[in-house]
Amino acid sequence: MDSTPEPGQAQSVRPAQPGRPARPDTAGAGSAYAVLFLLGVMEGLLGCFHYSHAIGTVPVAALVFCVVIFATCLLAGLGMDSPMGALVPAFGWFLASFVLTMPTAGGSVIVTDTTAGKWYLYGGAASAGLAVVLTFVLSRRRGRWPRRVGAWPR
Numbered sequence: 001m002d003s004t005p006e007p008g009q010a011q012s013v014r015p016a017q018p019g020r021p022a023r024p025d026t027a028g029a030g031s032a033y034a035v036l037f038l039l040g041v042m043e044g045l046l047g048c049f050h051y052s053h054a055i056g057t058v059p060v061a062a063l064v065f066c067v068v069i070f071a072t073c074l075l076a077g078l079g080m081d082s083p084m085g086a087l088v089p090a091f092g093w094f095l096a097s098f099v100l101t102m103p104t105a106g107g108s109v110i111v112t113d114t115t116a117g118k119w120y121l122y123g124g125a126a127s128a129g130l131a132v133v134l135t136f137v138l139s140r141r142r143g144r145w146p147r148r149v150g151a152w153p154r
Contacts, residue, residue: 040092051120059116070127077135086135090128
């Protein structure tokens with residue numbers, strides 16, 4: 001029996017390995033990565049304009065945006081079953097946040113050098129990085145990445 005799909009039918013997923021879910025095809029995965037990138041860009045855009053909301057001296061909005069980018073990257077990486085899934089929204093966030101942080105020709109900036117601005121940029125970068133590392137560790141524990149026993153290959 002031939003496993004080639006009939007004309008007009010598309011093979012949407014590769015067969016699953018025992019104990020693992022089926023993986024989406026490349027077009028579906030590419031589309032998902034594009035959406036995750038745009039989600040990271042949107043979070044960066046929103047964060048750059050709303051990071052400064054505070055309660056007293058506590059930069060609540062900046063801290064909330066740090067938690068949001070951490071959760072987005074971690075859940076995207078686990079959902080895509082790959083550290084690349086966590087890296088893509090993190091890259092979108094970095095791109096949007098750091099482009100909007102650069103001064104314009106007139107000298108104005110969107111993210112200022114305040115406590116809230118520092119928490120948003122440095123905390124968000126640390127949160128995204130931590131989520132990428134956690135995704136790699138968790139996917140390795142689940143058997144996604146094989147462990148080498150012994151010395152490094154020569």
